Amino acid sequence: MARRLPQGGRIDRARPIPFSFDGKALSGFAGDTLASALLANGVSTVGRSFKYHRPRGVFGHWTEEPNAILDVTRDGRREPDARATTVYLEEGRTLAAASVNAAPDAERDRLAVIDAFARFLPAGFYYKTFLWPRWGLFEPAIRAMAGLGRLDPGWLPAAPAAPCNRACDVLVVGAGPAGLAAARSAAEGGRSVLLVDDRREPGGVLLWRGGEVEGQAAEAWIADTLAAIARAGGTVMSDTTAYGVYDHGLVCALQRGAEGAPDRLWRIRAGHIVVAAGAIERPLVFADNDLPGVLSAEAGLAYLRQYGVLVGERVVVAANNDAAYPVALALREAGAHVSLVDNRPAPRLRRLAEDGGVAVLAGERVVRAEGRRAVRAATLASGARIEADALLVSGGFTPTAHLYCQAKGKLAWDDALLAFVPGAPVEGVSVVGAANGVFGLAAAVAEARAAVAVPKSGGAPAARDPAALDAAPAWPNGDAGGRAWIDLQSDVTVKDVGIAARENYASVEHLKRYTTLGMATDQGKTSNVNGIAALAAATGRAPGEVGTTTYRPPYVPVPFSAIAGLRGGERMNPVRRLPLEARHRALGATLGEYGGWLRPAYYGPGDMTEAVAREIRAAREAVAVFDASPLGKIEVIGPDAARFMDFQSYMTLSTLAPGRMRYGFMLEETGIVFDDGVVSRLDENRFRVSCSTSHVAAMHARFETWRQDQFDPARLFIHNATTHWATLAVSGPLSRLLMERLSIVADLSDAALPHMAFVEGRFAGGPATVARVSFTGERGYEVSVPAARAAELHERLLAAGRDLGVAPLGIEALMALRAEKGFVVVGLDTDGTTMPHDLGFGGPRLKRTGDFVGKRSLFTQAAEAADRKQLVGLDTVDGAPLPRGAHVVARDGGRLRSEGFVTSSYASPALRRPVALGLVARGAARHGEEVTLRHLGRELRARLRPPCAYDAKGDRLNA
């Protein structure tokens, strides 16, 4: 059993930190990770495996960890599936860890019985077994039995942090010996340097392997190098994982918030990326190699040197390379009884190990780990059995070249190193040190310094020395008995790989998807190469011929909250605010988002139906004031403006007299209605387009595009003045009376200001425009003043009209008013097939001689088809409102066929019945016809009529 040694490690024993695991109170020290603290407390089973519920213990010591995946609750906030090896204990913060996929806990998991049926559950079992009658029947139960942590649905990041951008000449990833050396050289060479490292303390492998670097002891060399980097202006960021390389060399990094600070995303643009991310040790694969107590050899050394934790009293180290020898010696020196089982017949370090008190069994290998809940012994190929409470495995090293691969680098198999190593250089990316397969300390440091000597170079050819590790093949053996685990996190065995190969999943990408090898949250950091080797053996190929799967970001799991940053809640898609918002609120408005703006839906207390009816009455019987400020006001200016407007619009606009307005459509080139609106001619060379609120940005971009593409940009200017002006629409039979009281313009007679005309006036000493236009069907005036004067205008209108019964009008009431009139809202009452002649505006199509956007498309076979959907009004037959989205149906040989649908539906207080608009095939020719509608299983009856249900002659406009 693992235990804390009385001294040693980089922890602060003066600062104990309590924490809990599966409800048990435990204690660690400042500097501990959750994993080291669990080991120090003798916890051997930390969780249950994903599929078979096998007991699992800590295997690794950092991001490669496949087993110690825990739900970690810190200060009451739960992070699911945290890697215990990378979670630091922190003073002053509570930490409760719970095992995943286990109930009630890892020690007593009820579903452990599943493992007894393991031979019935090989790779592909679920796919094959539960296909009939359908997977969905079984899925909930299977999902409940397998999986990892639990999400807390109420969880929100306490203090989200905005992603930060950063640029530098040289970005160095990894603060091990190679990374530190590269950063120092580059910084001292005058380049701006950013060094990121995912641990809290820089030094990388030197923190547990130590050694001598450039003539200095590791500790001193790290300190000197960091000081030199700082002196030369370089920056070092710890706790920061560069997890992805994206287009054009963008590197994204996750900075994990220490001491309760939020996680932060960094977007880094570097001229030169130096990948010095080290290498990860591979396990050896033998029967029951997943038992708690089986750890990577590197982890055994890291726990000893960094945390003062001895992983066992009787330790078997199984290896195929020289790197395990210092591990065995260090553990022996710390007091453990150590045997080293080496598959090489004549390891050159044998004498050194034996002199240090380690028993070496050369030419021998472990074939099985013994024990039920934890390792008790190791059985060797010769049949010998060694008692052990820890079994450390080292099957060679896999360079961490993920970022190079994401930057489109291709790995090559090195048969001497027994590793995939970076192949051809990628421009702007250097891979150095162990990440490049250079395992000697001096060679790695020299390579790193050389890589940054020439700016932006891909680096010199690597000085890889196979003798540095002297690794011998020790690949998974498909013939061995028992269950030998390749991927601990997704529970994939050597047999599973064999099954995949037999079923002809011979491509590594197919193997991955069929067995889930490498698909867990550890992304196969310890398992992929063994899986590739097993597939190679099963299909008679070399690992290099099998190749690797595609490397994709992120290198480690990244919380979505860090990627989202501040873009959550209201900031997800910020609404635009009206200049009059405060006044609307003071009037008791209920605000809602309409077309990206926060606008009054209705005013006053009580429910919406009552409020809307009240506002509609005011508009129809007295006078109402609507805030139309977000309505588009795009100005088209210049000597070519009239020609431009004719080309843009479906209606002719060059014939419009200055001071007059015209309603019309803009079409897509496909002839589909893009938007509607009113165009005013301000003078000979100046038009103002009041497009609908939700189309302002698109209309502006469209005008700019045509201006630059088909016109002379020097003779035409487009100006979006939408937010310069606030617009209040004063509407109702008493609107003229109210307008006269404000004296914005002198003459409001219908002769001076007829419907669809406008005049300039003055308001509060500033400019104002008064336009006779109506979206309600009543007499109406739209008053536009500079946005800064909006509140004053609004206040004066409501004050001056008090005795007239003036009321503020919300958008819900306006929508009902316009529906009574049959006025369309483009995008609501039209869809992606609607052309202007479908809306009753066929004139320009037939009469206009000049070209305009979309014209040719109005004369295609489809545009001239007899059964086009056309705008109609619909009256309910039995009094029940017609729901929006209800389909008009026809019987067609016993089958129901849709002939169209309801697009708008409102209660009409003026007509005392519901009103609806819709698009119905041949609708314009079917007025008076009774039709059947279907909606969510209900059947309704309605009569088709012309779109306008209220004041068809338009008398109210001049009432």
Add this chain to the structure above:
Amino acid sequence: MQIFTCPFCGARDETEFRFMGEAGKQRPEGGRAVGEAEWAAYLYLQRNEKGPVREIWMHQPCGELFLLARDNVTHAAEPGVGLRPEGA
């Protein structure tokens, strides 16, 4: 995240740009008289080439259209070129 170079504003993040179409497409003149096939080709047929392409993009903050030569396989992008004649 790619970086494109607007001929007026310089190197900017790709999210500021909007694809407008393949370069070289001409709008058929003649309104209603344009042949059906020619109009359909204008509306719907794209070359959709793999590799080096020439496209029209808009830099939305400044609203200017420009020619962008880029490679849709390697994602290499040349600096944008303005469409206006010299002096316009």
